[in-house]
Amino acid sequence: MEQKISASLLSADMLHLADALHSLEQAGVDMLHFDVMDGCFVPNISFGLPVLKALAKASSLFMDVHLMIEDPCSYVKNFVEAGADMLTFHLESRSDPFRTIQAIHDAGCQAGISLRPATPAKALLPFLDELDSILVMTVEPGFGGQSYLTDMTAKIAEVRSMIGTRKILLSADGGICKETAPAAAKAGTDVLVAGSWLFAQQDMREAVAWLRRSGEASL
Ligand code: DX5
Numbered sequence: 001m002e003q004k005i006s007a008s009l010l011s012a013d014m015l016h017l018a019d020a021l022h023s024l025e026q027a028g029v030d031m032l033h034f035d036v037m038d039g040c041f042v043p044n045i046s047f048g049l050p051v052l053k054a055l056a057k058a059s060s061l062f063m064d065v066h067l068m069i070e071d072p073c074s075y076v077k078n079f080v081e082a083g084a085d086m087l088t089f090h091l092e093s094r095s096d097p098f099r100t101i102q103a104i105h106d107a108g109c110q111a112g113i114s115l116r117p118a119t120p121a122k123a124l125l126p127f128l129d130e131l132d133s134i135l136v137m138t139v140e141p142g143f144g145g146q147s148y149l150t151d152m153t154a155k156i157a158e159v160r161s162m163i164g165t166r167k168i169l170l171s172a173d174g175g176i177c178k179e180t181a182p183a184a185a186k187a188g189t190d191v192l193v194a195g196s197w198l199f200a201q202q203d204m205r206e207a208v209a210w211l212r213r214s215g216e217a218s219l
């Protein structure tokens, strides 16, 4: 199954975001993965609404927004107005998941749930019929550049089988690189989120093309 590639902006040079955006467009990524951290849900603080607004205005890339914040429901409208095309929040956050999904849909946006590594796949069961996307964290959320947790490959496969015939995009986020992408993709992802590895490649276009095909049996 050919993968869609969502590039995590967290690994870009913050002094030259416009250049990063244009290189990602030229590299042919499908989405821009925008990690929002509040210093409470995760022990790190990244970027937020004004940065998303500026990027969305400057690009037609699909804005894949990953909220690692305690109270995502309160910020749904703001992020959709700032240009999010898909809003993914954590099941472990304080917000009520049903209310949050509803708020995202009411705002005209696609809704996703993300799971920390310790949260079991079956926690998604009550929400499957409401979701457009599921993001399996393959590292502890909070930082780019960590190593893929190999135990998460089985979780990806479990979520894939739970999804069944529903139209839900399944993404893996964290530690995706040449060594780990084939396992995640073969376990059933539709989208690979890639940050530090992608930005470290000389030829980003070639790296994106390679990741796209990483689910092929021969790899
Ligand atoms: C981690 C973030 C990830 C991260 C991925 O909290 O949600 O999206 O930026 O970066 P790499 O590919 O470096 O693990």
Ligand code: ZN
Pocket: 008, 033, 034, 035, 066, 173, 193
């Ligand atoms: Zn992320």
